[in-house]
Amino acid sequence: MWTEGYVSGIDYTHGYYPELSPARLQLAALTAGYDVPECKPGALSYLELGFGQGLSVNIHAAATGGRFCGTDFNPSHAANAQSLAAASGAELTALDDSFGELAARTDLPKFDIIALHGIWSWISDANRALIVDIAKRHLKPAGLFYISYNVTPGWSPAMPLRHLLTEHAERSGQGPIADRINNSLDFAQRVVDAGATYFKANPAVAERLGKIKDHNRNYLAHEYFNADWHPMPFSRTAAMLEAAKLTFAASAHLLDNVDAVNLSADAQKLLGEIPDPVLRQTVRDYFVNQQFRRDVFIKGARPLPPLERIRRLQAQAFALMVSTEERPEKVTGSLGEANLQETVYKPIFDALASDGNSPKTIVQLQSLCEGVDFNQIIQALQVLIGAGAVAPTQDKSSIQSSRKATKLLNSELCRRAEASTDVNHLASPVTGAGVQVNRFEQLFLRAIELKEKDAPGYAWRLLKVQGQSILKEGKALEGDDANLVELRAQHDSFEANRLPVLKSLGIA
DSSP states (O other): OTTTTOOOSSOOOOOOOGGGSHHHHHHHHHHTTBOOOOOOTTOOEEEEESOTTSHHHHHHHHHHOSEEEEEOSOHHHHHHHHHHHHHHTOOEEEEOOOHHHHHHOSOOOOEEEEEEESOGGGSOHHHHHHHHHHHHHHEEEEEEEEEEEEOTTTTGGGHHHHHHHHHHHHHSOOSOHHHHHHHHHHHHHHHHHTTOHHHHHOHHHHHHHHHHTTSOHHHHHHHHOSSOOOOOOHHHHHHHHGGGTEEEEEESSGGGGOGGGTOOHHHHHHHHTOOOHHHHHHHHHHHHTOOEEEEEEEETOOBOOHHHHHHHHHHOEEEESSOGGGOOSEEEETTEEEEOOHHHHHHHHHHHHHHHHOOEEHHHHHHHSTTOOHHHHHHHHHHHHHTTSEEEOOOHHHHHHHHHHHHHHHHHHHHHHTTOOOOOEEEETTTTEEEEOOHHHHHHHHHHHTTOSOHHHHHHHHHHHTTOOOEETTEEOOSHHHHHHHHHHHHHHIIIIIHHHHHHTTOO
């Protein structure tokens, strides 16, 4: 069967994953001290394996430019990706090839970046071998390879829960996958309530069951109910990728790389005594109880001299993703919640907000943030990027060349928001990546594009004709007046806080 045991009867969610963005991957490798060749504007070649609905690859193709390619063996996913590419005009080839079919192609070029999000854990060993072969033959020397996957030890306690769910779904009869998921979740809860010793011995797993019952069923189908599901230690993944000449560089989730919020002093000391990088990462996963890794590997990793690393980082620019009113004051790492030092983070945030939120290089931040040194700025930016408050930006030439495609793509996504809540991100030519923009904000942007004078009224007309209304505190508002009052309040907040940020990011 063409699905090879992978769930196909229910589409995947329209998620966007910022770690897949070229700018984020390049920054992660550079921050870790590795040489990453710079591509000229529009010259990047990028391959995404298993792109789901294709939102991430479309946003990156439109916002970054260059030659993008991707595959997802589900033809409805590929069709959606192709329709978005047609809307933006970006140079994106969206295929519905399996990994075997892709590996057999003779027309694939060499790529600067090959990326896959969440596929590795949900496929067979044979398909993992095909991915390794694709990376070995089609990733350029010094190219980046991004891979995210479920790992042990974090997943180990819950693996029997997943087995219980899938066994029940498979053996309790036929029917739509969403119904079987619901029945399996209800059955597992009955097992908990009946006093199963496993759940008594692992109370956190019982809590996990309670939480996953609230998840989107499309997500749960692909997360828990495939025939293949293989969380594995980092060392096993690293050993498999070594056949493609790939070396681990860093986590693309930059907050993971900040030891201060993830590791105790004793843990940092012990890890510092481990010379082998694979063993060090494996042991680190035990300290943080890692469940999901987002790794950047390099084909032919070359460490930079410290001075060259500093110079390249100083030239990198960054921009705010949120308003100053939304500046995070806390962040959550593996050690728990940590307060962000006011004397460091406020000057950096204020500097980034100056001159209309225009992007600032680290050199500029050093001059604007008196008393905050280079290392503090680097660590703070990693934390703020991890919190979604800041993003690295592209050079001016790339920003300018990406404006047309991002405008066209965003127009199509906002048009779709008239009838759907599926997509919650738009493309920024400034960051070369996605920005979270909820449905109502998209409708307000759509109203601006259509020159509607009353954006809340326009949004309410669309909702009302579809029999929808605003949810407030979990309850649906009734009547025109109540819905319009809430939409006008949201629009006032949008104009005051979100619109200026979206304008600075080239979205509005």
